[in-house]
Amino acid sequence: MRAAEIRSRFLQYFARQAHAVRPSSSLVPGDDPTLLFTNAGMVQFKKVFLGQEAPPEGNRRATTSQKCVRAGGKHNDLEQVGHTARHHTFFEMLGNFSFGDYFKRDAIRFAWEFVTVELKIPREHLRVTVYKDDDEARGLWIEETGIAANRIYGLGEKDNFWQMADTGPCGPCSEIFYDHGEAVAGGPPGSPDADGDRYIEIWNLVFMQFDRSADGTLTPLPKPCVDTGMGLERLTAVLQHVHSNYQIDSMQALVMAAAAATGRTDLDNPSLNVIADHIRACSFLIVDGVLPSNEGRGYVLRRIIRRATRHVWKLGALK
Numbered sequence: 001m002r003a004a005e006i007r008s009r010f011l012q013y014f015a016r017q018a019h020a021v022r023p024s025s026s027l028v029p030g031d032d033p034t035l036l037f038t039n040a041g042m043v044q045f046k047k048v049f050l051g052q053e054a055p056p057e058g059n060r061r062a063t064t065s066q067k068c069v070r071a072g073g074k075h076n077d078l079e080q081v082g083h084t085a086r087h088h089t090f091f092e093m094l095g096n097f098s099f100g101d102y103f104k105r106d107a108i109r110f111a112w113e114f115v116t117v118e119l120k121i122p123r124e125h126l127r128v129t130v131y132k133d134d135d136e137a138r139g140l141w142i143e144e145t146g147i148a149a150n151r152i153y154g155l156g157e158k159d160n161f162w163q164m165a166d167t168g169p170c171g172p173c174s175e176i177f178y179d180h181g182e183a184v185a186g187g188p189p190g191s192p193d194a195d196g197d198r199y200i201e202i203w204n205l206v207f208m209q210f211d212r213s214a215d216g217t218l219t220p221l222p223k224p225c226v227d228t229g230m231g232l233e234r235l236t237a238v239l240q241h242v243h244s245n246y247q248i249d250s251m252q253a254l255v256m257a258a259a260a261a262t263g264r265t266d267l268d269n270p271s272l273n274v275i276a277d278h279i280r281a282c283s284f285l286i287v288d289g290v291l292p293s294n295e296g297r298g299y300v301l302r303r304i305i306r307r308a309t310r311h312v313w314k315l316g317a318l319k
């Protein structure tokens with residue numbers, strides 16, 4: 001299945017579950033000084049979660065494939081790109097959202113059905129994490145999916161409490177991991193080797209319950225909500241039976257173009273991945289109106305361009 005088909009399958013699945021299919025918003029968040037770039041699918045719905053705006057078209061369920069950039073700000077993956085199989089500065093996040101409609105049980109049920117029935121990913125390859133104190137979510141995973149208790153890992157705030165920025169909507173989360181198998185180095189979630197590429201988080205289900213204020217106070221949201229995010233590139237790697245996101249169809253086109261432009265034939269050279277990733281981020285940022293400059297968003301764009309250029313130089317293609 002090509003990445004484009006996986007994106008459609010996701011949106012169609014959630015449309016069948018009565019979600020409104022909404023367009024991606026811009027990478028530049030509208031009137032939100034707390035954020036540099038749109039870093040998750042929930043950003044365009046922030047005011048809906050906070051109860052300050054009505055849900056779009058009055059529908060309390062929505063689904064999107066959202067353009068995201070994680071370079072600068074709270075979620076910053078820039079320095080990881082080129083060192084792991086799974087990090088990007090620009091990526092697409094598939095998400096389903098409940099604005100005070102369904103909560104944990106249905107979020108878990110939909111996610112498991114999409115992954116194991118719709119996409120037919122073998123359940124033996126899947127692991128789940130929950131926030132350590134969230135016994136409700138742990139119980140629901142067992143009830144709704146029959147997953148063995150020893151495949152559920154309870155982790156702390158750093159891993160399983162999601163927030164978009166230092167302030168704003170947030171809550172405990174539960175993640176689905178895919179095990180790429182023994183041939184890849186890395187340990188299960190929460191283990192000392194968790195940062196390896198063997199167990200990869202593919203989907204994050206956030207149980208949005210609080211609004212965090214600048215002094216750290218957590219105020220309950222008017223109604224509990226759901227915000228999920230699944231990396232399209234990571235999911236595509238699983239379904240295309242490749243271990244690295246850079247080997248999927250949509251990224252390979254860019255890796256090959258980078259190789260042709262730099263005159264390289266060593267297609268597994270990490271610098272080609274960096275260039276492929278960064279050129280995507282730069283292109284989408286420029287399309288959304290960001291231009292290189294000395295400050296703010298424009299400065300992050302300039303840093304991405306510089307980092308890509310350094311890798312072109314490393315490949316010997318800049319004299």
Ligand code: SER
Pocket residue numbers: 039040041042095162204205206227228229230
């Ligand atoms: N907001 C959560 C995340 O970015 C889920 O969409 O992981």
